[in-house]
Amino acid sequence: xxxxxxxxxxxxxxxxxxxxxxxxxxxxxxxxxxxxxxxxxxxxxxxxxxxxxxxxxxxxxxxxxxxxxxxxxxxxxxxxxxxxxxxxxxxxxxxxxxxxxxxxxxxxxxxxxxxxxxxxxxxxxxxxxxxxxxxxxxxxxxxxxxxxxxxxxxxxxxxxxxxxxxxxxxxxxxxxxxxxxxxxxxxxxxxxxxxxxxxxxxxxxxxxxxxxxxxxxxxxxxxxxxxxxxxxxxxxxxxxxxxxxxxxxxxxxxxxxxxxxxxxxxxxxxxxxxxxxxxxxxxxxxxxxxxxxxxxxxxxxxxxxxxxxxxxxxxxxxxxxxxxxxxxxxxxxxxx
Numbered sequence: 001x002x003x004x005x006x007x008x009x010x011x012x013x014x015x016x017x018x019x020x021x022x023x024x025x026x027x028x029x030x031x032x033x034x035x036x037x038x039x040x041x042x043x044x045x046x047x048x049x050x051x052x053x054x055x056x057x058x059x060x061x062x063x064x065x066x067x068x069x070x071x072x073x074x075x076x077x078x079x080x081x082x083x084x085x086x087x088x089x090x091x092x093x094x095x096x097x098x099x100x101x102x103x104x105x106x107x108x109x110x111x112x113x114x115x116x117x118x119x120x121x122x123x124x125x126x127x128x129x130x131x132x133x134x135x136x137x138x139x140x141x142x143x144x145x146x147x148x149x150x151x152x153x154x155x156x157x158x159x160x161x162x163x164x165x166x167x168x169x170x171x172x173x174x175x176x177x178x179x180x181x182x183x184x185x186x187x188x189x190x191x192x193x194x195x196x197x198x199x200x201x202x203x204x205x206x207x208x209x210x211x212x213x214x215x216x217x218x219x220x221x222x223x224x225x226x227x228x229x230x231x232x233x234x235x236x237x238x239x240x241x242x243x244x245x246x247x248x249x250x251x252x253x254x255x256x257x258x259x260x261x262x263x264x265x266x267x268x269x270x271x272x273x274x275x276x277x278x279x280x281x282x283x284x285x286x287x288x289x290x291x292x293x294x295x296x297x298x299x300x301x302x303x304x305x306x307x308x309x310x311x312x313x314x315x316x317x318x319x320x321x322x323x324x325x326x327x328x329x330x331x332x333x334x335x336x
Contacts, residue, residue: 097112127197
């Protein structure tokens with residue numbers, strides 16, 4: 001596994017930090033970015049008929065991909081359940097999730113939906129609470145920039161960007177308001193009691209295999225082949241869908257160092273900036289080298305300041321039963 005280090009520094013004249021340090025881990029090649037943001041303005045003037053027709057023709061002749069991303073700790077730094085529990089003054093969310101995971105009662109990632117429907121401490125939650133949670137979610141930098149990059153496309157490749165997550169749909173829509181179209185967000189859906197406002201039932205939970213069902217639905221609706229599906233995720237709830245996408249020769253990206261997910265994904269990227277996801281896509285799908293990637297970022301007001309490459313191996317070492325004492329062997333070697 002190659003590990004890279006990414007620095008994103010902003011020059012936009014706003015209140016963003018002057019430098020933001022992040023780290024990127026990549027399971028097949030390399031990548032470490034430092035991005036300087038001076039401006040982002042991608043506009044399309046449909047009143048210019050010739051430009052609009054050129055864009056339309058490029059769209060018709062381009063290779064269409066679906067890029068689906070998880071939300072919690074993929075596009076954000078927070079877990080929706082933790083933020084909701086803090087809003088309610090409940091400190092036992094982690095304990096409750098661990099208990100459900102131990103008995104395998106629900107699909108991994110669907111624990112919050114179960115608690116909202118069945119746990120007395122969460123039955124007080126109403127739709128307005130979930131909307132407020134979304135407003136409190138801390139998002140990664142440049143999600144809007146990522147969306148614009150994908151919408152514009154690259155060198156004959158275009159991407160439809162969707163969010164598929166087990167987080168409540170109201171939370172995701174509130175957090176990503178103005179950044180991602182509402183019909184591009186698939187989260188856990190509830191039915192509410194019209195009189196009391198409490199949650200009556202669950203319509204759908206995109207957790208575990210539930211994410212596979214959403215990806216299959218998008219595959220059919222968008223008419224994209226499975227080998228043109230990209231999935232980005234971070235945790236155990238993404239294992240099923242990543243295996244499904246990989247089996248169909250699609251492309252998977254992990255944004256977590258967790259072994260169970262990083263070892264499945266074809267590439268991994270750890271960063272505080274959503275734009276980092278573009279690097280493995282541009283390298284492995286579009287086929288660009290680092291020079292073209294740097295030029296693209298600079299043309300849109302971003303500067304890749306650093307691109308370090310480090311290799312990381314996962315090892316487990318244990319002593320052999322009835323064999324030489326491993327500790328003394330290593331000490332002897334070190335002192336030799």
